[in-house]
Amino acid sequence: MTQTQTIEDRVREFVLKQFPLARKNGLKPEERWLESGLIDSLGILDLVHFLEEEFKVQVTDEELLPDNFQSLQAVAAFVRAKQTNSASIAS
Amino acid sequence: MDFLIWHLLRESVRRTPDKEALVHGDQRLSYREVGRRTAGLATSLRAAGLKRGDRIGIYLEASVPQVISIFGVSQSEGVYVPINALLRPEQVMHIARDCGMKGLITSASRLGALTDILQQIPSLEFLVVVGDGEASSVGQKLYRYDDFCDAEPPAAWRATSIENDLAAILYTSGSTGKPKGVMLSHANVVAGSRIVSTYLEISETERILAVLPFSFDAGMNQLMTAFEKGGTLVLINFVFAQEIVQVLVKERITGLAGVPTLWSLLAQPNSTLSKQPLTHLRYITNTGGAMPQAVLKVLRQTLQSTKVFLMYGLTEAFRSTYLPPEELDRRPTSMGKAIPDTEILVLNDQGQLCKAGEPGELVHRGPTVSLGYWNRPEETARALRPNPLLPPEMGDCEKVCYSGDLVKMDDEGFLYFIGRRDTMIKSSGFRISPTEVEEVLFQTGKLRGAAVIGIPDEVLGQVIKAFVVPRDGEPLSTEALLATCAEKMPRYMVPKFVEVLSELPKTSSGKVDYPALRRREEI
Numbered sequence: 001m002t003q004t005q006t007i008e009d010r011v012r013e014f015v016l017k018q019f020p021l022a023r024k025n026g027l028k029p030e031e032r033w034l035e036s037g038l039i040d041s042l043g044i045l046d047l048v049h050f051l052e053e054e055f056k057v058q059v060t061d062e063e064l065l066p067d068n069f070q071s072l073q074a075v076a077a078f079v080r081a082k083q084t085n086s087a088s089i090a091s
Numbered sequence: 092m093d094f095l096i097w098h099l100l101r102e103s104v105r106r107t108p109d110k111e112a113l114v115h116g117d118q119r120l121s122y123r124e125v126g127r128r129t130a131g132l133a134t135s136l137r138a139a140g141l142k143r144g145d146r147i148g149i150y151l152e153a154s155v156p157q158v159i160s161i162f163g164v165s166q167s168e169g170v171y172v173p174i175n176a177l178l179r180p181e182q183v184m185h186i187a188r189d190c191g192m193k194g195l196i197t198s199a200s201r202l203g204a205l206t207d208i209l210q211q212i213p214s215l216e217f218l219v220v221v222g223d224g225e226a227s228s229v230g231q232k233l234y235r236y237d238d239f240c241d242a243e244p245p246a247a248w249r250a251t252s253i254e255n256d257l258a259a260i261l262y263t264s265g266s267t268g269k270p271k272g273v274m275l276s277h278a279n280v281v282a283g284s285r286i287v288s289t290y291l292e293i294s295e296t297e298r299i300l301a302v303l304p305f306s307f308d309a310g311m312n313q314l315m316t317a318f319e320k321g322g323t324l325v326l327i328n329f330v331f332a333q334e335i336v337q338v339l340v341k342e343r344i345t346g347l348a349g350v351p352t353l354w355s356l357l358a359q360p361n362s363t364l365s366k367q368p369l370t371h372l373r374y375i376t377n378t379g380g381a382m383p384q385a386v387l388k389v390l391r392q393t394l395q396s397t398k399v400f401l402m403y404g405l406t407e408a409f410r411s412t413y414l415p416p417e418e419l420d421r422r423p424t425s426m427g428k429a430i431p432d433t434e435i436l437v438l439n440d441q442g443q444l445c446k447a448g449e450p451g452e453l454v455h456r457g458p459t460v461s462l463g464y465w466n467r468p469e470e471t472a473r474a475l476r477p478n479p480l481l482p483p484e485m486g487d488c489e490k491v492c493y494s495g496d497l498v499k500m501d502d503e504g505f506l507y508f509i510g511r512r513d514t515m516i517k518s519s520g521f522r523i524s525p526t527e528v529e530e531v532l533f534q535t536g537k538l539r540g541a542a543v544i545g546i547p548d549e550v551l552g553q554v555i556k557a558f559v560v561p562r563d564g565e566p567l568s569t570e571a572l573l574a575t576c577a578e579k580m581p582r583y584m585v586p587k588f589v590e591v592l593s594e595l596p597k598t599s600s601g602k603v604d605y606p607a608l609r610r611r612e613e614i
Contacts, residue, residue: 020570020585020612034330037177040582041356042519042550050431061361063332
């Protein structure tokens with residue numbers, strides 16, 4: 001993995017690898033994958049585990065909401081916000 | 092007298108017309124409203140040509156129309172076939188062709204994906220479509236669900252069905268082949284509702300959250316018990332465990348049934364379940380597999396005023412056993428004892444009763460033994476056999492259900508699950524036939540050999556591992572293989588692990604040696 005990869009790229013890579021159906025249909029940034037059934041309850045847990053490992057963020061149960069996870073775009077925005085928050089706390 | 096499925100609804104409409112019957116998001120329907128829409132739908136289905144005994148598929152996500160359709164088809168004297176919303180067009184086609192489906196109730200958003208398969212279902216005459224959307228050009232007659240529900244029923248409703256008539260077909264998998272349709276009579280479903288509502292002590296104050304799909308016997312049973320007793324059924328579409336907790340609080344839910352996977356999600360360490368007092372929650376029930384002991388412990392600590400009922404059932408006999416909450420401390424690993432008006436026998440291979448502690452096959456006798464599998468007389472004869480314990484003078488007057496589950500019984504009649512007699516896989520409550528998954532793997536055209544087994548998983552019960560042998564000299568991308576599978580099967584059927592082998596282990600007769608594959612995994 002290279003530094004130049006964006007958060008969105010890295011999440012996309014994970015989803016394409018983990019959810020075979022996504023590979024067949026392609027994956028648009030705004031595609032609502034919860035509604036289309038591409039990712040289900042258990043899939044979300046896999047995704048959360050990945051985000052925590054990959055981006056060193058802590059996802060609380062209160063943040064496990066459709067708004068934060070409904071699309072690639074939403075997940076990327078959520079991770080960015082988490083990173084910004086922890087950076088500002090650290091400084 | 093109430094002996095048909097829709098009579099349960101009719102009686103509650105008569106008794107408490109203004110009582111809240113069905114809730115989904117912002118939609119709240121009284122019994123009168125549910126009864127009116129059901130009667131409208133039944134009237135329209137008859138006008139569309141439905142005759143007594145015709146099979147009507149219901150392929151919808153959890154929704155008000157899904158519930159209305161079950162009772163509407165029943166009132167019109169048709170047979171309803173609930174199709175799990177997770178299934179993909181290939182499986183829908185199999186079910187529709189297998190049962191000779193005459194009509195299908197589905198949503199506008201699902202119709203697009205079905206266009207290709209609809210022309211391959213010769214028996215299908217009409218579609219009833221829920222919601223707005225562009226109707227694609229299909230060969231069948233298209234009706235609007237809303238128009239159907241608005242129809243005015245005749246003053247007197249004529250029906251000649253009796254309780255022995257076929258009411259529903261639930262599709263489920265076994266150890267081989269494609270899903271089979273378990274035939275349930277009105278008597279089966281009504282008896283199941285009365286038995287379960289008795290031991291769960293369900294009353295009209297009950298507010299039940301329906302998380303399980305109605306294509307599962309336990310899910311359908313929840314709907315029936317709620318309507319039989321005049322309680323309230325709350326529907327939910329969820330992805331996050333937290334959404335369930337929110338509805339439990341907001342709707343003051345008193346009863347919740349789930350499969351082990353759901354409880355594992357709710358018992359995660361930082362789950363919001365522990366942050367909300369759920370004083371209304373009177374009982375929870377588990378079915379579809381054993382609840383992991385660690386999860387059970389968390390739930391009991393978190394939900395101290397809630398009764399926990401562990402249950403067991405198989406679609407072929409609807410509901411079989413339950414563990415009363417007061418027994419939970421003494422035998423937390425038991426699957427319980429027979430439900431009321433039911434006898435569970437543990438039989439050895441000679442058809443004799445096993446002694447206490449001796450392993451044998453669970454055999455169910457009682458009013459919920461189904462009518463067998465649709466159009467599969469041989470498999471029916473294997474699952475439903477004459478009761479071997481009756482005196483010969485009685486002949487073959489009673490059929491009992493052989494479950495394929497190995498169990499043992501203690502000297503107080505409590506049962507303990509040991510394992511399956513066959514290779515059927517169970518994952519997150521779903522029964523999966525290994526051969527159906529293997530067939531899809533072969534359909535990719537990339538393989539010379541394929542065999543799948545279930546391997547234990549903490550959350551899902553089992554997950555699927557596939558062993559595959561590529562065709563000679565051809566490179567194989569396991570990712571591409573899984574992608575093709577995912578197109579043709581729901582996610583719970585797609586193998587989680589794939590291992591490429593140069594040969595599959597074989598028995599002396601040349602068949603795949605499944606025990607050898609399991610030994611490889613140290614199972």
